[in-house]
Amino acid sequence: MFKLSKYILYDIIRNKVILAYTGFLLLVSLLLFNLEENSSKAILSLLNIQLITIPLISMIFSTIHYYNSYEFIEMLLAQPISRTKVLFCEYLSTGISLVLALLIGMGIPVLLYSSGETGFTLILTGIGLTLACTSLAYWAAVKSRDKARGIGIVLLLWFYFALIYDGIVMMLLFTFSDYPLEKFTLVLTAFNPIDLARVSIMLKMDVSALMGYTGALYKDFFGSSTGIFFTGGIMLLWILLPLYLAMRSFGKKDL
Amino acid sequence: MRTLNRTQIQRFSGIILSLLFLMPLGGRTIYVGETQVVKSIKAGIQTAKPGDTVLVEGGLYKEGNLIINKSIALIGKNQPVLDGENQYEIITLSGKNICVSGFKFLNSGASAMNDFASIKCIDATSVLVSDNIIVNAYFAIHISNTIDAQVKNNIIEGHSKSEQNTGNGIHLWKCNHAMIVGNQISGHRDGIYFEFVTESQIQNNYSTKNIRYGLHFMFSHNDFYSHNDFKNNGAGVAVMYSHNVQMENNTFEDNWGASAYGILLKDISDSKIQANYFIRNTVGIHMEGSSRMVVEKNKFQDNGWALKVQASCNDNQFQFNNFTGNTFDVATNGTMMLNTFTSNYWDKYEGYDLNKDSYGDIPYHPVSMYAMIVEENPVCLILLRSILISILDKAEKAIPSITPENLVDEKPKMIPNRI
Amino acid sequence: MIEVQSLHKRFKKTIALNEISASFQKGQVVSLIGPNGSGKTTLIKCILGMVKPDEGQILLEGKNILSDDQYRSRIGYMPQIGRYPDHMKVGQIFKLLKNLRNHTKSVVDEELIQTYGLDSISDKSMRTLSGGTRQKVSAAIAFLFSPEILILDEPTAGLDPLASELLKEKIQKEKNNDKLILITSHILSDLDDLTTHVLYLQEGNIEFSGDMGNLRKITGEQKFEKAIAELMKAKGN
Numbered sequence: 001m002f003k004l005s006k007y008i009l010y011d012i013i014r015n016k017v018i019l020a021y022t023g024f025l026l027l028v029s030l031l032l033f034n035l036e037e038n039s040s041k042a043i044l045s046l047l048n049i050q051l052i053t054i055p056l057i058s059m060i061f062s063t064i065h066y067y068n069s070y071e072f073i074e075m076l077l078a079q080p081i082s083r084t085k086v087l088f089c090e091y092l093s094t095g096i097s098l099v100l101a102l103l104i105g106m107g108i109p110v111l112l113y114s115s116g117e118t119g120f121t122l123i124l125t126g127i128g129l130t131l132a133c134t135s136l137a138y139w140a141a142v143k144s145r146d147k148a149r150g151i152g153i154v155l156l157l158w159f160y161f162a163l164i165y166d167g168i169v170m171m172l173l174f175t176f177s178d179y180p181l182e183k184f185t186l187v188l189t190a191f192n193p194i195d196l197a198r199v200s201i202m203l204k205m206d207v208s209a210l211m212g213y214t215g216a217l218y219k220d221f222f223g224s225s226t227g228i229f230f231t232g233g234i235m236l237l238w239i240l241l242p243l244y245l246a247m248r249s250f251g252k253k254d255l
Numbered sequence: 256m257r258t259l260n261r262t263q264i265q266r267f268s269g270i271i272l273s274l275l276f277l278m279p280l281g282g283r284t285i286y287v288g289e290t291q292v293v294k295s296i297k298a299g300i301q302t303a304k305p306g307d308t309v310l311v312e313g314g315l316y317k318e319g320n321l322i323i324n325k326s327i328a329l330i331g332k333n334q335p336v337l338d339g340e341n342q343y344e345i346i347t348l349s350g351k352n353i354c355v356s357g358f359k360f361l362n363s364g365a366s367a368m369n370d371f372a373s374i375k376c377i378d379a380t381s382v383l384v385s386d387n388i389i390v391n392a393y394f395a396i397h398i399s400n401t402i403d404a405q406v407k408n409n410i411i412e413g414h415s416k417s418e419q420n421t422g423n424g425i426h427l428w429k430c431n432h433a434m435i436v437g438n439q440i441s442g443h444r445d446g447i448y449f450e451f452v453t454e455s456q457i458q459n460n461y462s463t464k465n466i467r468y469g470l471h472f473m474f475s476h477n478d479f480y481s482h483n484d485f486k487n488n489g490a491g492v493a494v495m496y497s498h499n500v501q502m503e504n505n506t507f508e509d510n511w512g513a514s515a516y517g518i519l520l521k522d523i524s525d526s527k528i529q530a531n532y533f534i535r536n537t538v539g540i541h542m543e544g545s546s547r548m549v550v551e552k553n554k555f556q557d558n559g560w561a562l563k564v565q566a567s568c569n570d571n572q573f574q575f576n577n578f579t580g581n582t583f584d585v586a587t588n589g590t591m592m593l594n595t596f597t598s599n600y601w602d603k604y605e606g607y608d609l610n611k612d613s614y615g616d617i618p619y620h621p622v623s624m625y626a627m628i629v630e631e632n633p634v635c636l637i638l639l640r641s642i643l644i645s646i647l648d649k650a651e652k653a654i655p656s657i658t659p660e661n662l663v664d665e666k667p668k669m670i671p672n673r674i
Numbered sequence: 675m676i677e678v679q680s681l682h683k684r685f686k687k688t689i690a691l692n693e694i695s696a697s698f699q700k701g702q703v704v705s706l707i708g709p710n711g712s713g714k715t716t717l718i719k720c721i722l723g724m725v726k727p728d729e730g731q732i733l734l735e736g737k738n739i740l741s742d743d744q745y746r747s748r749i750g751y752m753p754q755i756g757r758y759p760d761h762m763k764v765g766q767i768f769k770l771l772k773n774l775r776n777h778t779k780s781v782v783d784e785e786l787i788q789t790y791g792l793d794s795i796s797d798k799s800m801r802t803l804s805g806g807t808r809q810k811v812s813a814a815i816a817f818l819f820s821p822e823i824l825i826l827d828e829p830t831a832g833l834d835p836l837a838s839e840l841l842k843e844k845i846q847k848e849k850n851n852d853k854l855i856l857i858t859s860h861i862l863s864d865l866d867d868l869t870t871h872v873l874y875l876q877e878g879n880i881e882f883s884g885d886m887g888n889l890r891k892i893t894g895e896q897k898f899e900k901a902i903a904e905l906m907k908a909k910g911n
Contacts, residue, residue, distance in 0.1 A: 003770070003773045003774075004770065004773075004774065007762065007766060007770045008759065010761070010762065010766070011759035011760065011761045011762045012759075012761075014760075014761035015760070015761065037602070038579065038580065038602075040557075040580050041580070041602060044640075047640060048640075048642070048645060051640075051641075051642055052642060068757075069759065070757075071753065071755055071756065071757035071758075072757060072758050072759055074724065074753060075751070075753060075756065075758075075812075075815070076774070077722070077723070077724055078722050078724075078746060078749065078751035078753075078825075079746060079747075079771065079774050079775060080743050080744045080745070080746040080747035080774075080775065081743060081746075081774055082743045162642050163642055163643055163646075166638055166641045166642070166643040166644070167643055169637070169638060170628075170635060170638060170643070173632055173634050173635055173637075174632060174635075177632050177634070181634045182634060185634055185637040186637075188637070189637065195641070198639075198640055198641060199637065201640070202639050202640050205640075206559065206582045206639060206640075207511070207535070208511060208535050208536060208537050208557060208558050208559035208581075208582065209537065209558075209559025209560065209582035209583065209636065209639070210559070210636065210639075211511035211512055211513075211515070211537045211559065212512075212513060212537045212538070212559050212560075212633070212636070252726070254685070254719070254724065254725040254726060255719065255724040255725065
């Protein structure tokens with residue numbers, strides 16, 4: 001099975017989009033670390049890039065890769081190999097290639113310029129976010145036969161998680177501002193992988209602010225080991241659940 | 256932190272020598288110790304006459320409450336231990352020209368009724384309390400109604416976890432011309448407490464891990480405090496209801512919590528905060544009801560909020576400060592702003608300097624829209640660093656609507672001020 | 675060998691296969707013919723397990739094909755359109771498939787690789803190949819493991835006449851080796867000499883099923899092409 005992944009990976013890492021993505025991340029990271037007067041400000045800008053670019057590229061690239069590989073997948077399925085295996089190999093290769101791009105493009109500069117706890121968290125959540133978004137993209141792509149429709153859905157998902165969701169959260173927080181919402185907001189972050197990544201990094205970067213009024217609760221929760229398990233666990237769920245749904249749907253569908 | 260590095264013996268021997276020279280000439284020295292004729296400190300004090308020195312040798316002394324009311328120096332050699340057995344106030348003194356130095360105070364009694372202290376000083380003039388180690392006290396050093404009290408190089412260590420079970424480390428009430436220098440205070444309610452204390456100085460102290468404030472300052476005018484380090488106290492430092500206070504070269508660090516501040520300023524006027532370093536505090540300076548303050552040449556770094564300036568403040572001047580790595584630079588609760596910001600360095604400033612005068616050509620608005628949102632609804636802190644927030648902030652910068660328009664630095668510096 | 679039992683499949687509102695039953699044996703070359711959308715490809719995909727029928731089943735030597743994936747090791751498949759990962763090399767594709775098929779167990783038939791000269795371009799990446807060459811790769815893959823069953827979906831569609839001729843020779847050879855060969859094609863003349871049986875589908879229904887002799891008898895035509903045309907005409911009326 002891993003042999004198949006190896007061959008697919010060999011193909012993907014030669015893909016122009018992946019190379020461009022790696023180059024873009026590398027260029028931006030190096031520029032930021034060199035231009036900003038301190039590395040924490042560079043990390044901050046990297047966070048913004050991470051929260052926008054990683055989900056967007058991961059999702060769009062995975063979707064297009066799936067549709068472009070459709071005939072190849074069919075050919076593979078004519079071989080004595082199960083559908084779930086084929087899809088999982090495709091997922092694995094896509095995920096690995098995107099993670100590699102992240103590690104080279106962002107990981108190496110962070111390691112060189114700011115190898116602290118914040119940098120480490122940034123890369124780790126970046127990896128989680130990449131894999132989660134790839135899962136979501138596969139699910140969306142498997143579910144819709146039409147390429148344009150699939151890409152449309154994935155773009156909407158990105159827009160929703162990156163922007164709309166936070167808007168809804170803010171609206172809720174203002175609508176119900178008379179109620180104690182601290183614990184509720186913790187639950188809300190779990191329903192958006194981008195928020196989950198953001199909050200994890202925020203806890204490393206803005207500890208002082210988070211120790212304020214509501215922040216103490218977040219810090220107590222996310223900073224504790226149960227919190228780390230919670231964040232990690234939910235992120236894992238964001239990776240595994242869409243992947244499972246994608247594989248289930250792929251196992252049933254007509255190609 | 257600074258004083259921690261030195262060894263005690265070096266420090267003590269030097270100071271004891273200088274003390275001996277300072278004492279009135281011609282005084283006798285009464286030796287107290289197991290090997291001496293005088294076995295108890297009580298007896299030593301009793302026999303001493305004004306101007307004498309009672310020199311206590313190392314050892315453990317359990318003598319209940321010692322009372323000093325004449326001009327003598329009570330000096331410990333090799334850090335004799337005075338044990339209050341959790342029921343006595345160890346030394347109570349009043350009078351003039353009294354010195355207590357070189358002891359280790361253990362377990363003085365706790366009493367909410369009487370404010371028991373390891374060393375209590377009432378109605379005195381020219382008192383020196385130095386080089387003592389005070390462990391597990393209710394109040395450690397309690398001075399009231401005293402002129403020219405000097406508290407130097409003491410190490411004060413409380414073990415209490417709750418505010419109710421402990422008093423303050425160094426407590427001054429109704430004093431003037433006091434000098435609080437080089438002490439280390441931890442584990443008390445307030446590290447240093449000033450109420451109605453005037454013309455006094457607080458220098459080179461290290462106040463940490465106190466349950467409430469590292470320094471608590473009320474109704475105390477014309478005071479000066481500098482080169483102190485206030486770290487990781489429950490609520491930071493509070494300076495309230497005072498005027499003409501100089502705060503210089505202090506470090507306020509790691510004061511984290513729901514209501515923790517580097518400095519909480521309440522009803523302060525005509526004072527100066529200069530060249531201090533605020534790092535990793537939930538709020539660097541929280542200011543309410545304060546006026547005619549000059550806040551200059553301070554460094555604000557990695558704080559949650561560098562400044563919270565309530566609308567009740569006016570005519571304050573914020574200049575030549577450096578703001579770097581703070582989550583929020585300035586927050587306020589109103590739309591009116593009667594304070595002046597000028598020539599500060601803000602790392603979030605994105606302007607340019609075409610005429611090369613080292614000042615940015617476009618003004619900087621240090622209050623972000625999101626800071627206003629969080630002020631109104633603190634739970635929104637969960638959205639920190641969200642893309643939505645960046646977009647809102649950018650939009651607000653372009654068309655200001657809810658941020659106070661006149662809270663602006665017209666001349667933001669392009670590079671950090673040299674401090 | 676393959677038993678198709680009352681297979682029924684509908685895609686949303688259109689019925690792709692309507693109660694199809696058929697049986698294919700060794701040594702047969704079966705032509706699946708019918709207009710576009712008649713259900714040819716759906717039937718093939720059902721046999722390959724890519725489309726799951728709503729009703730009915732397909733048995734391979736008495737065993738339901740959906741019970742496990744291993745039965746496909748006995749099938750070689752050449753798709754209508756072969757697309758491969760852009761940066762994969764020709765040689766890698768063959769290597770990958772050998773890995774997937776665990777080729778140590780079966781004999782590898784690289785005859786087509788040689789006749790098409792694919793071994794000389796094994797270092798070229800798929801992206802650089804013409805459509806025809808990609809079809810050659812697809813054909814070579816289908817025959818690579820000398821499977822007992824060959825399923826060829828429009829095999830000659832993208833091939834030049836020479837390659838097409840070579841492929842036909844290969845099919846003939848395998849026919850003589852007593853293999854079952856299923857071919858869909860709409861270029862009727864191509865299949866002339868090879869076909870032993872015909873399955874004619876229209877709108878999901880079998881309109882004709884039988885051997886060539888039978889077909890000739892019914893239509894009164896000797897040539898395959900004419901016979902089919904006759905058949906279509908007859909059904910059209």
